[in-house]
Amino acid sequence: MTLSGSLSATVDEGTVEFRYEVTNTGDEAVELQFSNAQTHDVVVFEDGEEVWSFAAGRMFAQMLQSEAWAPGESSSYGATWEDAPSGEYEARAWLASNDVDAEAATSFSV
Template sequence: MTLSGSLSATVSDDAVEFEYAVANDGSEAVDLQFSDSQTHEVVVFEDGEEVWSFSDDRMFMQMLQSESIAPGDAVTYAATWEDAPAGEYEARAWLTANDVDCEAATSFTV
């Protein structure tokens, strides 16, 4: 299984939009198994301290779900941080799928 991730942050006047793309670079389909309705996490750090996360104040349905990524295909997940204060940040994203590691990071300024 060969997954690669990339994370971008687009800053506007009222929000930061994150796009986390996960690509299957392998020759076989990758089946992702999730324990609940959360598929990914995005966490923002300032000077090494967590200041925001996608899952804060959210509830996720307790359900099993799966998603398959064909060879050469990618899936994209989104997250929005509204009213982000000015500063320099690092964001990290990862899949919440069982037994799968795929992380990405990016730095950005608000």
Template sequence: MSLTGQLDVDASADEVSFSFTVTNDDPDPVDLQFSNAQTHDVLVVEDGDTAIWSFAEGRMFAQMLTSRTLDAGESVTYDCAWDDPEPGSYIATAFLAANNADCEASAEFSV
């Protein structure tokens, strides 16, 4: 299984928007399995290791088994936003929350 991730960030003083795109680079379909309704997470850090914000932190996700099949070459994009960010320079890393596949992507940005 070969998945590629890309994280696009659109930062303003009011909001930082994240778009995490996961692409199936494998010639065969990939069936992504999730143990709950959480499909991804985005973690924002500053100074290399100080966690500032996480999409999943403080959220409740429905407890249900879900799946998503990506055909060869198909992509899926997961979006989220950080409201009222503090000014600074950050690194965001997005993670796929599937039980059976790993995919992540990072991007640097400033507010």
């Protein structure tokens, strides 16, 4: 199973819009299994310390779900950090699926 992730951050007046895209770069279909309704997470770090997380404080429905991706198929996930303070940050994103790694990172300034 080969998945590739990329993460972008767009800053506009203290609001940061994250776009996390994951592509099946392999030659075979991929079946992703999720243990609840959360499909991804984005976490922001400043000087190595976590300062914001998309999933923090959110409730996700307790349900099993799965997604099947054909070779070359992509999915895009978003997250919004409002009222972000000025600073230099690194963001990391990953799928919340079981046994799959498609982590991506980006640096940005507010």
